Amino acid sequence: MKTWKHAAATAAAAAAALGLAACSSETVAGGGQDDGTYVIGYDSYFVGNTWSAQLEAEFTSATQREADRIADVIVTQSDNDAQRQISNVQSMIARNVDAIIVTPISPEGIAPVLQQAEQAGITVVLNAQGADTDAYASYVNVDDEDFGATGAEWLVDKLGGNGRIIAINGLAGVPTSDLRFAGAKKVFDAAPGIEIVSTVDGGWDQATTKTAVESVLAANPDIDGVWSQGGSMTLGAIEAFEAAGVPLVPMTGEDSNGLLKKWQALTEAGDTGFDCIAVAKPTWISARALENTLAVLDGEDVPKDEILDPEVITAENVGEFVRPDLPDSLWVNTEMTDDEIRALFAS
Template identity: 25%
Template sequence: MKKFLALMLVLMLVATGCSGDKKTEVAGSDGDIKVGYAINNMNDTFQTYIVDAAKEKADEYGYSIDIQDAQEDVIKQQDQVNAMIEQGVDAIIVVPVDTSAMDPITKAVTEAGIPLVYVNRNPFGEGDIPEGVFYVGSQEIVAGQFQGEYLIKLMGEEGGVAILMGILSNEGAVKRTEGNEEILSQYPGIKILAKESGNWQKDQGMDITENWLTAYGDELNAILANNDEMALGALNALETAGRNDVIVMGIDAIPDAVKLVAEGKMAATVLQDADGQGHGAVEVVHNALEGNEQDSIRWIDFVLITPENVADFQ
């Protein structure tokens, strides 16, 4: 009887030990990690490239990603993030709808003790980033400076320029335009004829350009667009009007824009590294979850793409 009881005790201990080992392995596995991804708008072509890169890196780590599309509605985005918190996600990545309205999201996520990574659009500007919060993106003003500098090289120090801006509540639109103006203001012969928001959209870029052609005619020598989608719209309007003398530049280096640069139809685009931002956002999540030391900001460099180097990006 004593031998039987002893044997049963050993078997129970072994079973308990195995069960405990199995539970520890599952609980600590990457497959359990769930990341919420709150995107501003899935109709924004460039943002889909960032999402694809984030998915790719998440797959490497074995993380799952729940993507929620706010469709440019800041209240909807706040509700989506709150739902992610309630669902118990392990980390949250946010592309802000409105960079000036992220305080409620930042507060809710940090109070929940969840790592928060903003990507592509910086809601903090020059301010401090709270503990447990990170930003992955590019220094937006540099893209605008690249456009301005290259325009002077192509056009010279005289001419009329119009600027297609993104959504004005976005840091990218503000800073890219600021970069344009910083460079162009150094040349008295350069006149900024107009600035108008096309909300990052191709069709709006086309409509605005049509209006500019009517208003300014031959005075319009160049269009600097805050993104490629609006630049493509501008090119459509110019082609319809038979104007092949207007210099057009975009930002993002989406495939269609790179192709047009190679064909000589678009003067330049500026590579905003979607893979670098998407991969970087998930890498920051991984480091935060693992307790690895890292900076609160991860900068991803812009690269000017012109006919001279476009072959490297095709």
């Protein structure tokens, strides 16, 4: 299985393979070019895990498909640093780009600079994360509370409304993680027979989650289910159960190919204790953000807030989504071609 470090290191290589590296043109933008094309600024908020690396790669793939409408693409890297992101957006404003697509690291902290961009006549589109301001033309995301609730509802139903569970979050304080757990917690609070034995932060990382769940199981081996908000974390939970010799239980997850492969293998092996639902926040959100950006620049109407319903993979359709021929690191709900995927996760 490819690690997040590998995905981060190859994100730029994948962009080059697609024919679109981050550009540094001095083209003067603002209102479009004489030929009707545009200069697009894109801030890559993080490439420290496979989902965020694929989010950027989906954007790069989409710019290739729209190459005849784009004069230049200016990509900055924020490395999950809110202050760096603010500086990156300020730099794009100074370069007078036509549009800025950004995934806010700090929804509150970035608000003033987005207001500056709007005042400068630059189209702002929020990509997979909101901001505490109305200074944007379009916002594309999956409702993260619904994401968390969707898995929780499945788990409560699977357990018949009763059971002791482990809840696995990403990172406390990260809006996506907090919102997903808030959605799940509402469901669990409405099911008095469900007891959350332990809530752990898995950091969206398989090894970290395995260690955390092993510690929980050492003190509480009688677990009936696992709510997890990430595919790699669900894999780590499975490994922890297997290492502890504890029978597998129903678990929620996400649409990572590695989890789907393991899920299919367990099903084929006849493990009747395990079942799963994979909830998807698709990485093609960045491609939709670009689509909306170009539409706004062309003077078309787009939804200001395009909040998508989470998509799900269940036991009934997992075989339609799992890709045994592609890397574990792939997020299967993608618009990228197989060649683009292999370039992103190349060994």
